[in-house]
Amino acid sequence: MSRFDSNPFAEEDVNPFSDPSVRKGQSEQSNYSGGGAFYMPNPGNVPPANSRLSPLPPEPYDRGVTVDIPLDSAKDLKAKEKELQAREAELKKREQDLKRKEYAIKKAGIVIEEKNWPSFFPIIHHDIGKEVPVHLQRVQYVAFTTFLGLIVCLLWNVVACTTAWLKGEGPIIWLLSIIYFLAAVPGAYVMWYRPLYNASRTDSALKFGWFFLCYSFHIGFCILAAVAPPIIFKGKSLAGILPAIELLTTDTMVGIFYFIGFGFFCVESLLSIWVIQQVYMYFRGSGKAAQMKREAMMSAL
Numbered sequence: 448m449s450r451f452d453s454n455p456f457a458e459e460d461v462n463p464f465s466d467p468s469v470r471k472g473q474s475e476q477s478n479y480s481g482g483g484a485f486y487m488p489n490p491g492n493v494p495p496a497n498s499r500l501s502p503l504p505p506e507p508y509d510r511g512v513t514v515d516i517p518l519d520s521a522k523d524l525k526a527k528e529k530e531l532q533a534r535e536a537e538l539k540k541r542e543q544d545l546k547r548k549e550y551a552i553k554k555a556g557i558v559i560e561e562k563n564w565p566s567f568f569p570i571i572h573h574d575i576g577k578e579v580p581v582h583l584q585r586v587q588y589v590a591f592t593t594f595l596g597l598i599v600c601l602l603w604n605v606v607a608c609t610t611a612w613l614k615g616e617g618p619i620i621w622l623l624s625i626i627y628f629l630a631a632v633p634g635a636y637v638m639w640y641r642p643l644y645n646a647s648r649t650d651s652a653l654k655f656g657w658f659f660l661c662y663s664f665h666i667g668f669c670i671l672a673a674v675a676p677p678i679i680f681k682g683k684s685l686a687g688i689l690p691a692i693e694l695l696t697t698d699t700m701v702g703i704f705y706f707i708g709f710g711f712f713c714v715e716s717l718l719s720i721w722v723i724q725q726v727y728m729y730f731r732g733s734g735k736a737a738q739m740k741r742e743a744m745m746s747a748l
Contacts, residue, residue, distance in 0.1 A: 571636070573644075583647045586725045593718050594640045597665070600672070600711040601628040607686040607704040614698050616683055623684035631668070639665055643726070655730050659723065666719045673712035687712065 560572035579587045601624075608616075608624035639661035646654035671679065675687020683690040686708025695702035 575644075579644070579647045580650075583729065586722060586729070587644065587647050589718060589725075590640060590643055590722045593665075593715060593722055594635055596711070596715045596718060597635055597669075598632055600669070600708070600715050601631055603708050603711055604628070604672075604686045607701070607708045608684060610701050610704050611683055611694065614701050620682050620684040627684070635665060652730075655726070658726065659730075662719065662723050666716060666723065669712050669716040669719060673709055673716060675709075 562569035562572055564571050564573035573591075575584055575587050575591070605621075605624045605628055608620045612618055612621040639658055642654050642661065643658040645651065646658055672685045673687050675683070675685040675689050677689065683694070683705070686705045688706075688709045691702050691705035691709055693702075694705055
């Protein structure tokens with residue numbers, strides 16, 4: 448057979464590709480015709496000509512496919528809308544009630560203060576940087592230092608009296624030192640430091656006047672404690688200069704403790720004098736003295 452044979456499909460009535468058996472015979476004849484082509488026998492897995500393809504098995508159910516969920520009915524949507532509107536109206540009512548209460552409290556002059564000092568165990572409300580005017584913040588900080596200094600002085604006084612008691616001075620001076628501490632610390636906060644803090648915030652002349660009165664007693668106590676004369680206080684219940692000199696002759700260590708207490712009371716007295724001078728200068732320069740007189744006359748009427 449020559450290389451250019453006629454198309455074998457032209458003489459056939461049936462397309463050999465439609466019948467696998469015919470396609471097989473044609474391929475075998477062509478392979479044996481001497482063309483040198485490689486002969487591959489039929490593996491036997493070709494289906495017969497009259498067979499039909501079986502349908503594909505159904506695909507497995509895909510759980511990721513979104514399932515259409517019917518939407519709520521119009522009645523459910525209207526019910527939810529009414530419920531939301533009712534909640535919104537209730538919230539607005541509560542907000543209005545809170546505003547009315549806040550206005551009534553503010554009008555009555557009641558101030559609700561959150562305790563924030565000291566930070567580890569808040570017992571008082573104290574915020575100089577935010578509540579005190581800038582021109583009074585320095586004086587207020589030094590006044591607060593004198594309040595803390597009084598606490599240090601009285602604590603050291605307890606320590607000095609404790610050492611004196613252990614050296615044979617008796618327990619009475621130790622009990623008196625405890626009484627001084629428990630009475631003076633809260634008394635100082637209520638009597639003069641808090642009035643000065645409120646006076647600086649509100650610029651009230653009457654509160655400034657109360658501060659001057661109570662702070663003068665504070666300065667007098669500090670000067671008296673620094674001296675500690677035995678005619679007023681029992682024995683050596685205050686760590687002043689006079690008991691320190693006396694104790695140096697009997698017990699040097701106890702005398703040194705009393706001398707340290709004397710130094711603390713001296714520093715406290717000097718700082719307190721500076722504070723009252725600065726507050727008085729502001730009080731006079733701002734015209735608060737005349738305002739205090741007017742407020743006193745109005746309150747008397």
